[in-house]
Amino acid sequence: MCVTTDDATTPDGAGSARRARTPALAARSVVKEFGHVRALRGASFEAMAGEVTALIGDNGAGKSTLVKCMSGVHAPDSGTIEVDGKPVQLSSPIDAERLGIETVYQDLALAPDLDAASNVFLGREIRRFKIIYDQAAMRRQTAESFADLGVGMVQDLRVPVASFSGGQRQSVAIARAAMWAQHVILLDEPTAALGVIQTAKVLDLIRRVRDRGLAVIFISHNMPQVLEVSDRIEVLRLGARVARFEQGEADVDRLIAAISGAFTNEVAA
Numbered sequence: 001m002c003v004t005t006d007d008a009t010t011p012d013g014a015g016s017a018r019r020a021r022t023p024a025l026a027a028r029s030v031v032k033e034f035g036h037v038r039a040l041r042g043a044s045f046e047a048m049a050g051e052v053t054a055l056i057g058d059n060g061a062g063k064s065t066l067v068k069c070m071s072g073v074h075a076p077d078s079g080t081i082e083v084d085g086k087p088v089q090l091s092s093p094i095d096a097e098r099l100g101i102e103t104v105y106q107d108l109a110l111a112p113d114l115d116a117a118s119n120v121f122l123g124r125e126i127r128r129f130k131i132i133y134d135q136a137a138m139r140r141q142t143a144e145s146f147a148d149l150g151v152g153m154v155q156d157l158r159v160p161v162a163s164f165s166g167g168q169r170q171s172v173a174i175a176r177a178a179m180w181a182q183h184v185i186l187l188d189e190p191t192a193a194l195g196v197i198q199t200a201k202v203l204d205l206i207r208r209v210r211d212r213g214l215a216v217i218f219i220s221h222n223m224p225q226v227l228e229v230s231d232r233i234e235v236l237r238l239g240a241r242v243a244r245f246e247q248g249e250a251d252v253d254r255l256i257a258a259i260s261g262a263f264t265n266e267v268a269a
Contacts, residue, residue, distance in 0.1 A: 022085040024049040024215035025184045030079035039065040041239035047215040054218045054226040057236035071103040072096035100182025108173040112162035117142040120176045145179045167198025178209045186217040203229050223252045
């Protein structure tokens, strides 16, 4: 049996407050097909500035496809992507980056033989006389950015990231995104395969990025971590949004119910 609610029943008029704000990044009724497979079936999503918004769902729910549509990897077949309330066309990840949207994928996209500073400035190198890389300037700016974000796990910016632990590499990838992002950071399973201590440090880094006023989108299968770090939670099932929760409105059981189809509070358009 599927349990449903509507926005009018949410505490303190949360539904009305949600509608009144302009998202930093939003997807509206996005459809995406790959041959005969319909990965997204009118999916919608909203991420607010200065908040961590979790995007959760079972395998095959459409999370990765939606993230790729919002980061310029895939173009939606229909529907719109909005930045600060304005429809945009993202033909490539470069278009997304120009609009201040940075993505950290599970593979982190780090160059293992380069040091942390070189990875942070990869493709955006500071040059002297237009030809020589200014390593000192890049390391100085990287150190300042890391210090501002409280990234203490990376001690030596001259060491290749191949020698870093998983938590250190994840910190470099997130800090790089935070350094260049102007609006939004999308994090795809940032704590997967990390130990307890490293996970706690990465979650703290996510909070610091949020506190800088950026919209953080946190994709995860770990429900306790989702509840710990998220200000809002949106649930995808079978390519469509089925539930939204403000902080404190859900527990693990309610999230699992939404993921499995036993609960929805999404009102059909």
